[in-house]
Amino acid sequence: MTNREIAKLLQHVAAAYTIKNEQKYRFQIIAYQKAADAIMGTTEEIKDLIKEKRLEKLPGIGPSIRSHLEELIKTGKVKRFEWVKSGIPQTVYPLLDVPTLGPKKAFKLVTHFDLKNPKTVIDDIEKIATQGKIANVEDFGEKSQEDILQAIAEFRQGSGKTTRMVLPFAGELAERLLIYLKRSKDAVDVQPLGSLRRMKDTIGDIDFAVATTNPKAVIDYFVAYPQKERIIEKGPNTASILLSNGRQIDLMTQPPDAFGSLLQHFTGSKNHNIHLRNFALSKGMSLSEYGIKKLGKTHKFKTEEELYKFLGMEWIAPELREDTGEIELALRQAQGKHPGLPRLIELKDIKGDLHIHSNYPIEPSHDMGKDTMEEMLKKAKNLGFEYLGFSEHNPSVSKHTSKQIYTILARRKEKIEGLNESKKYIRSVNLLELDILANGNLAIDEKSLGELDACLVSIHSSFNMNKKDMTKRVLDALAHPKAKILCHPTGRMLNERQGYELNFEAVFDFCKKHNKALEINAWPNRLDLPDTLVRQAVKYGVKMVINTDSHALWQMDMMKYGVAVARRGFATKGDIVNTLPYNEFVQWLSS
């Protein structure tokens, strides 16, 4: 069972409890939802966590759910879950994926119409709604019948929040809306918030906060956005629209003197907010997007800094707000204790990009870059870098003899040396992105490797290996003295495929011991290492590099997204090798 399937199962248990008796089981419902979130959020497999007795370390998983999951992995089912789900038709669960349908409505519908087939239940509901039969069911009406049809249609198209965007795409979309919203004369300040501000790797919907003294005017202006498909909801202070490209945009307003509270509230994450509100409660305060109520008086905050300070903690960078320990660190920081919050790496700390594909005619095994080395060096200088690492793919092994490969690389080395000697550009580093063959060997021989300063190594083939063999393959490749960086280490492609299996503890140990670095690849649908693994690498003391993997000039601007991943993983400047000045960097490269 995958983590996703296990998380789904826990959500279904929560839904079943909701249907059975929401009041009686209200805390179990919260607990099961939280446990489901925790399992969705971890990169490690549940069966491994059980084997290593670390499952209860996940926040939200205690002795009870732990033992249920052990039973699940061992026998394939859980007695307690069967009991909770008894008497509830299987057809309820597929409907939960349709927006506006929750456990209660789904249950009412499938029992009223006696729907039995989970595989066709969405089609069945659609058909019944089209026939106008839902409007007659108690607690439903004409409007909710229409809403259900709408929701099913949009669900099928993957609209709204049913599919997620990769971060850079969401960034561009938000930029266009930001320009529109700022044109409203009633908008004093406009900020994109939510998971976009936290720079999460994928984004569901885009959230905006607006500071205004005239919320009605701002809301009316917002829902008149030209690319709007329809208004999802519209109230006096908030509204949601669906764009014609299927994306949902949420907007909230507050007066300028309470804007800090709104920024905090709408940035989230949900779990960060819940923790913060619980903490406030324990101090006799109540926190909401309006401010903090204390002894009957509501305190308003213009800025987030003032709000966090009022709670007795240091301001927390949005990238850290996932309730994974940042609140405790912010409290310690404010009290002058160590460790406090990490001093996170910033874009301006980056001194070079080491994963660059130029159009140098290297006759590669994979895709080639579009622009010349010279053009890319000029761009790198504009970005404020001191050095640039050329790392085209190795020449195709099947189409060349090793002698031909050597000739190509020797010529390329001369070219790069020429660029450096001309002194017209920032420093070039002579690297290469080498395929790791299925047997763990590098794609080119010793003589050719001698023509490089160092190399990056990557898995580009034979993904379907078991964890043990894949780990050995990677470590064998990294054992070569010239191999310094493991590229896009999990191999995942967001919204496309999961990565291959790798024993990251073993990889961390090896990298730490032999001074190798793991890449944080900033390519939009890679963002690999993922933030959770960055955090573990930081803890292990493993060095990382942040690269764009650019195949064209414009892609070199993606560095900020790689930096965001590093920040979400609590990385400081000291954890990232390409923050080093040139001389220290080349020293590391030959270490």
Added chain:
DNA sequence: GCCGTTTTCGGCCCGACTGTTTTCAGTCG
């Protein structure tokens, strides 16, 4: 069912909006 800078027992975030209703339930973030 989970969890601890008051606690291993006794708490558990806070609010917006909609539809179907005459005061609230359900869903969402």
